[in-house]
Amino acid sequence: MIRALAWRSVTARKLRAILNGAGIVLGVALIFSVLSLSKTIVGTFDDLFSAVYGETDLIVSGADAAGTVDQSLLSKIQATDGVDVATGSVMSVLTLVKSTDPKTAAKFDQKQQINVGGVLPSDPDLSGAEISAGRRLRGGYEIQIDQSFAKHNSLKIGQKVKLASQTGIDSFTIVGFFRIGGGIDFGGQGFASIPLDTARKVFDVPTGYGEIDIAVKPEADLASVRKAIEGQLEKGVEVRTPSDVSDDINSQIQGFNIILYFFSAMSLFVGGFLILNSFNMTVAQRMREIGMLRTLGGSRGMIARMFLFEAVLLGLLGSVFGVALGLVLTKLMVALVGNIGLPMGNIKYPVYAFVTAPTLGVIATLFGALRPAMRAGRIPPIEAVLSEHRAKPLKLRRRVLVGTTLVGLGLLGVFTLASANKTPLPIVLAGAFGVIFLFSGVIMLGPVVVPVIVRVLSWPLRRLSPIEGRLAADGSRANPLRTASTASGLMIGIALVAAIGSLGSSFIGSISDDLDAELKHDFTVQPQNLTGGGPQATISTNAAEAISALDGAGPVTGVRLLFLSSGYGAGMQAYGLDPSLHLRFANPEYAAGARPDVDARLAAGEVTVPEALAKRKGTKVGDKISLEGPRGARNFTVAALQKGNSFEASSIVMSHESFLAVYGIPGYTQVLVIADSAELHGALGKRIDQLLARDYPAFESLSNEDVKTQIKNQINQVFSIFYVIMAVAILVSLLGVVNTLLMNVLERTREIGVLRAIGAVRWQVRRIIIQESLLLTSAGAALGLVVGMALGYAFVRGINTGSGGVGFHPPIAVIFTVAAMSVIFGLVAALLPARRAARMNVIEAVSYE
């Protein structure tokens, strides 16, 4: 009986059921694809590491997987009890040079990048590679390449290939192919090995090892060998198993995953919200019928169950289609993330995604349907005979009070998360609940705030078409609760877009500001894959020399950068520079109490520390701080505390010698170039480009404008995936707008009929619904922009308090795009309802009561 009634209800309101279903489909598809996406990312790394590390039991390297460990460490490890084999290698990412024509060669192509390891040819191979053709390395400029990369680039054994490295272009003879991981493709990532001696020259790594790979004797106990090795390591050097390495990478990606999960959960939340509004409408519509059922003896529970059954039905159906759509959406997501530069292997659909996504879908549907169902259960039988149902008056005062409190708490939570330097679970939860509180607060305030927004926004409409504008505004005011919750659904999606946009524009804006204000150089030369995956490539000192020899080049200096994940400056970066050229390239500003002649002190092995970090750590000028790197831990005296927001000012600054001593990174991260005179700027730029294209195709030269554009593009690329997720949330909320408009049309059948009867043409009726739709979407967008920017502001202020370096910049482009889109959304959402209104049967509308 209950089932029959529920089914009848679905079929009687087919369109609404379809809209609700579509909302669930989209939400479930998103959850499914995000789960699959993160599984694919993690799976790619797992495969990659198990393929690359093959028989390796332990790996010794710097904690940050950058820089090199001391060369003498290898023999110590080899002498350790239980160690069977230990091999040292150096690594870099090189670029396959297909042509040296400056026009075609210059542009970076991920598919041409290859991870090259320098290994001792006499060492046993501990990797999972099996030679599939040709022979092993002997020495000199020989190279072994993995099969799938060779195939991609149609390379043959015996052929000579040109590879661009930090030191320039070198020619290698291909002596063999190998297969790793049974020949799986890692999204175009290539692998190769060359003899260690050659690698030291090519990579410009005269001493040290990027990592030491260890195989333990079969009879030895892994844990105790590990202990024994650990005992010989300095701070900053680590011994890990291959699975530790992939776990570390995965935990780095975890943050990204959590954001993805959070955002897709928000979309599903919007889906639940859609259901909530929709079921509320259904309950309102069936008030009399429900009263009737109650008169006939239907119990409260039965009525509530009827609605919940309908919700389960909807949730299940939506979930099935959602998973189907999710399979497709995953491909899009994987492509987007691949674009950012993460290696992407075969798409993996985890089993749990097939369970989790539909379960969450049904839960969201039930969550949405619960309150309306309970409300329906409470409908008294008397409703059956009342001709008109009077809505309960809203408790505005309580709403304002609770809503404002939630908004305040929410912003505080977000601020707390952003300002934290470490992110233990409670703080992450504070942030997540902050966002949820903020949205809940705004939703509570909706019925108070949205009518005001609608009134303001309807003003131009009323000017433009007095009667249609008026009736459109009346329509959205008729049921403030419904209007507010519809606009709130849209608000959530838009707010997250605006919040991300605010973060993006604040990062971009702050970096641009710094570039404009503080940097004196004209060009930045850096590896083309600076932000790509894999070991960080560097620029050799000879490239810097070649550039400074160019006509028109003024001072040229190299800098070294490293993001620190452990030790004193964890979360900040280390910045190595040439103290004698420091003031030519920067305007450092020191807090009071700095020692005199900071640059001489830097040259003598002291460091400067960002003021904010020093405050947090209680460091004073003259104190000693300990920095850890692959070359061990070293103590440095603090010469000064640096103020300001520039990249340098938020780093621990030291001389190149100090940097090398701790981190063992041989090449420069960037080379900065100043033109001799302003007139020479353009000409110098061209010369640098030519030089790089001819001799160093792995590098690119960027003007300060280019740097800004590049940063902007990179940030936007990383954010693009969030925008896609939010687009789904917005789509779901637009279904809600359609739903509400349809309901409003239905409720205003008589009014619309009257208008038509006394002479309103179809187009005028359409215009009313379109304007009503525009009011809804633009109110949602306006609210979303304000809430999103508040969220972004809280976040940016938090980051600034925590680590400094960013100021809030409003996301102008996002604001205009959202404003324009909200108009398009409004027009699109109105299509169907406006059509219904215009096609309405006038006589039926006006004839009956």
Place this chain on the structure above:
Amino acid sequence: MPTDAPSSAPTPSPTANAAVVVKDLTKTYQSGPNAVEALRGIDLTIERGEFVAVMGPSGSGKSTLMHILGALENATGGTVWIGGERITGLDDKRLTLLRRDAIGFIFQFFNLLPTLTAEENVMLPSMIAGEGAGKLRDHARELLDLVGLSERREHLPSQLSGGEQQRVSVARSLMRNPDLLLADEPTGNLDSKNAAAVLDMLRDVQAKAGHTILMVTHDATVASRASRVIFLRDGRIAGEVPGGDASRILEFFGSLEQD
């Protein structure tokens, strides 16, 4: 059909000065497999300035006739001229403009817009026609004065009694000064006192401004206020009686219902 029924209206001539001319009008509703013939050939002429009442048993086609004359619905067959213009065969847009410019409608269920004040409801037809609000307001006030609601201008429909609402809707139907006023049971939802008031007003208006009025009613007393009464039965005109004498109307109506 009673044999002693008066002959139906004279053969209409479209060019004549008539307000409404109907010739062989039929309307068939196709609902599923069975067709309902609501009108089976109506011939009718109403001269300008006439006040005609339409009576007939339930389901005889009164509303259907009104809807077609009011350009709310298309005829199945036959021809209709309103004010000399042939309306059968016009498209939705032309019909809508005709409703807007030449016809006033008064409904049984008042049909005022709930969010507009009495005055705004009266102004509505002109606002839809895109006329500027300034002059409209004065005209709307005059009309509200006419229907005796000067004090109720700012009230919303929900704040007015049924009779008051119907008077607002009369004022609204007069706003664009249409030649033809159509009223389908305008007093059907009112008590006799309010019904009489609304009817007095309609008569007044008709006498003063010379509107043509066609009104459906079930009430012989109401019908007796008209200049003539037309009877419908089974979608045909069953006869016609001059207005004024309620008992004669009642008698004729009784004879219709008996067969």
